[in-house]
Amino acid sequence: xxxxxxxxxxxxxxxxxxxxxxxxxxxxxxxIEQGEFMAIMGPSGSGKSTLLNQIGILDTPTSGTIxxxxxxxxxxxxxxxxxxxxxxxxxxxxxxxxxxxxxALENVMxxxxxxxxxxxxxxxxxxxxxxxxGLGDRMKHRPNQLSGGQNxxxxxxxxxxxxxxxxxxxxxxxxxxxxxxxxxxxxxxRLNREHNQTFILVTHDKRMAAKTDRTIQLVDGKICExxxxxxxx
Amino acid sequence: MFExxxxxRHIKSRRRQTLFSVIAVSLAVGIIIIFMSMMGGYTSILIDxxxxxxxxxxxxxxxxxDYIHLYHGLENHIxxxxxxxxxxxxxxGEAALQYKHNAEGVLLYGINPExxxxxxxxxxxxxxxxxxxxxxxxxxxxxxxKLAKNLDVGMGDSVTAQxxxxxxxxxxxxxxxxxxxxxxxxxxxxxxxxxxxxxxxxDVITGMGIRLSDPYASEDLANGIDRETSxxxxxxxxxxxxxxxxxxxxxxxxxxxxxxxFGISGFGVANVLIMIVMEKMGEIGMLMAMGTSRRSIMLIFxxxxxxxxxxxxxxGCILGYVASxxxxxxxxxxxxxxxxxxxxLPVVIEFKNFITASVFAMVINIIAGVFPARRASxxxxxxxxxxx
Numbered sequence: 001x002x003x004x005x006x007x008x009x010x011x012x013x014x015x016x017x018x019x020x021x022x023x024x025x026x027x028x029x030x031x032i033e034q035g036e037f038m039a040i041m042g043p044s045g046s047g048k049s050t051l052l053n054q055i056g057i058l059d060t061p062t063s064g065t066i067x068x069x070x071x072x073x074x075x076x077x078x079x080x081x082x083x084x085x086x087x088x089x090x091x092x093x094x095x096x097x098x099x100x101x102x103x104a105l106e107n108v109m110x111x112x113x114x115x116x117x118x119x120x121x122x123x124x125x126x127x128x129x130x131x132x133x134g135l136g137d138r139m140k141h142r143p144n145q146l147s148g149g150q151n152x153x154x155x156x157x158x159x160x161x162x163x164x165x166x167x168x169x170x171x172x173x174x175x176x177x178x179x180x181x182x183x184x185x186x187x188x189x190r191l192n193r194e195h196n197q198t199f200i201l202v203t204h205d206k207r208m209a210a211k212t213d214r215t216i217q218l219v220d221g222k223i224c225e226x227x228x229x230x231x232x233x
Numbered sequence: 234m235f236e237x238x239x240x241x242r243h244i245k246s247r248r249r250q251t252l253f254s255v256i257a258v259s260l261a262v263g264i265i266i267i268f269m270s271m272m273g274g275y276t277s278i279l280i281d282x283x284x285x286x287x288x289x290x291x292x293x294x295x296x297x298x299d300y301i302h303l304y305h306g307l308e309n310h311i312x313x314x315x316x317x318x319x320x321x322x323x324x325x326g327e328a329a330l331q332y333k334h335n336a337e338g339v340l341l342y343g344i345n346p347e348x349x350x351x352x353x354x355x356x357x358x359x360x361x362x363x364x365x366x367x368x369x370x371x372x373x374x375x376x377x378x379k380l381a382k383n384l385d386v387g388m389g390d391s392v393t394a395q396x397x398x399x400x401x402x403x404x405x406x407x408x409x410x411x412x413x414x415x416x417x418x419x420x421x422x423x424x425x426x427x428x429x430x431x432x433x434x435x436d437v438i439t440g441m442g443i444r445l446s447d448p449y450a451s452e453d454l455a456n457g458i459d460r461e462t463s464x465x466x467x468x469x470x471x472x473x474x475x476x477x478x479x480x481x482x483x484x485x486x487x488x489x490x491x492x493x494x495f496g497i498s499g500f501g502v503a504n505v506l507i508m509i510v511m512e513k514m515g516e517i518g519m520l521m522a523m524g525t526s527r528r529s530i531m532l533i534f535x536x537x538x539x540x541x542x543x544x545x546x547x548x549g550c551i552l553g554y555v556a557s558x559x560x561x562x563x564x565x566x567x568x569x570x571x572x573x574x575x576x577x578l579p580v581v582i583e584f585k586n587f588i589t590a591s592v593f594a595m596v597i598n599i600i601a602g603v604f605p606a607r608r609a610s611x612x613x614x615x616x617x618x619x620x621x
Contacts, residue, residue, distance in 0.1 A: 049619075058522060058614045079526055086524020095621050097519035101242035111523045113235035158523075 012064035090159030258545020266553025274579030288442025319351025343428025362408030375408035377417035518617025538602025
């Protein structure tokens with residue numbers, strides 16, 4: 001039973017603030033299968049990003065547990081969290097957050113170098129990844145020499161280069177026009193099918209959410225709807 | 234070592250700030266090297282001229298006595314001690330020298346010039362005539378050039394010495410010396426036996442000068458002589474204790490200024506790093522998301538501090554060397570009697586000064602880096618990422 005879920009969330013609560021307390025997540029429970037391509041939707045302040053950051057172990061919950069691949073990440077030390085983020089998780093944010101002083105190839109190499117992979121090997125793996133996202137001819141370009149869509153592709157390549165089992169995206173197409181959004185979406189979908197990685201995307205875009213396998217609606221820190229979209233293979 | 238990559242890129246991307254902080258550090262290093270070279274120059278000139286111009290140890294009569302009797306045995310004993318290069322017994326007395334209507338009070342030293350030369354190289358300071366001309370007991374005198382000027386006498390002239398309790402006696406000037414010290418105005422040498430005769434003292438001396446191969450051994454040796462012989466042996470360090478204390482105090486003061494100068498340059502580096510940390514918040518958050526540990530984040534910014542420091546140190550050392558060498562090369566018009574006969578600013582360029590200044594600068598720079606580095610490493614990744 002439990003082996004089939006890559007992510008198991010139980011009674012997850014996150015409260016912000018010392019004086020005035022805001023319950024960003026309220027007793028959330030959620031199981032996600034390996035290879036799922038899912039969207040989290042909801043109005044601003046509903047707790048989407050908070051949930052995502054909890055899954056990405058960028059933040060710690062007030063109470064509850066998160067099991068990634070059967071391991072409770074809420075009990076991990078700072079160091080263990082860093083290692084887990086590096087090896088098991090890939091991040092794509094609305095703003096690409098590429099290192100501006102490094103070119104596309106170097107940016108994609110970075111997670112590998114953090115992981116201690118040899119430079120020559122990292123270069124090889126990263127250039128293959130960049131070719132996969134269609135930027136084989138832009139490797140030496142710096143972020144300021146690339147378009148928004150291209151930068152987001154570099155960010156995707158970076159998120160996937162370490163072959164993480166889970167990729168989380170916080171409005172990955174939020175800064176792009178609809179054509180570029182579609183392209184990015186297609187890319188993510190293709191990568192999801194090819195590598196059987198789990199994708200969890202926060203989005204405002206209903207059109208995009210409809211194309212995922214499963215959509216979760218969050219309101220006031222609670223899951224109010226969990227639906228299958230019939231896009232599964 | 235991706236940390237080094239990130240650190241160097243950060244520095245490269247902020248050229249202007251990098252330039253200014255490197256200038257600040259290199260100026261601090263350079264100025265301190267110049268300071269140290271000049272301080273070292275003054276110290277060594279002061280100490281050299283002190284140990285050159287005076288006996289390393291002076292043996293005085295026992296307490297309550299005016300003379301050292303039977304001094305030949307003591308002389309031989311001291312000669313046998315390790316590290317002793319020369320021993321010169323002297324008889325010193327006050328006298329007035331008179332030439333026509335001019336009269337000057339002087340300290341007359343009766344010495345054996347050969348022995349004396351082994352303790353203080355008097356030959357070196359001769360302006361005219363020979364120091365050894367007073368080798369034989371005769372009425373010859375060697376005196377300081379200022380004294381000669383005040384008396385208005387020259388080589389070959391005859392001066393009259395008034396010695397308390399003795400008939401006035403004439404001496405012929407056979408040598409004039411210049412040491413660049415106040416002694417030029419008050420000191421005159423005659424043959425020791427001649428002076429002993431004039432004072433009718435018999436074969437006694439009023440003191441004994443000793444030269445050692447290592448001037449810094451004089452304190453210990455003087456104490457040894459003190460204990461063994463009960464004569465009063467005084468080292469040059471004891472005699473010049475005030476100067477040495479002054480040197481030490483001023484060195485302490487100078488170090489205080491070094492810290493201030495380096496502190497100022499450290500603030501410059503800290504400032505640049507704080508700016509980088511603020512500017513790169515999103516990037517730091519993303520690095521954390523990618524799995525960079527807090528330790529690595531800290532290391533990145535400490536490395537940046539170290540790199541800025543290193544660049545400053547290299548430029549500063551070159552600057553310090555060139556400036557010190559330039560200062561050493563300048564000839565300055567100072568009256569030679571004022572500063573030990575120098576016509577250059579005394580500068581000693583020492584390797585250890587470069588090491589001290591560099592290590593000092595690096596340590597302060599890294600300390601300056603700690604605050605921004607800690608701040609970066611303590612960031613909340615979520616806050617950092619969403620700050621953009």
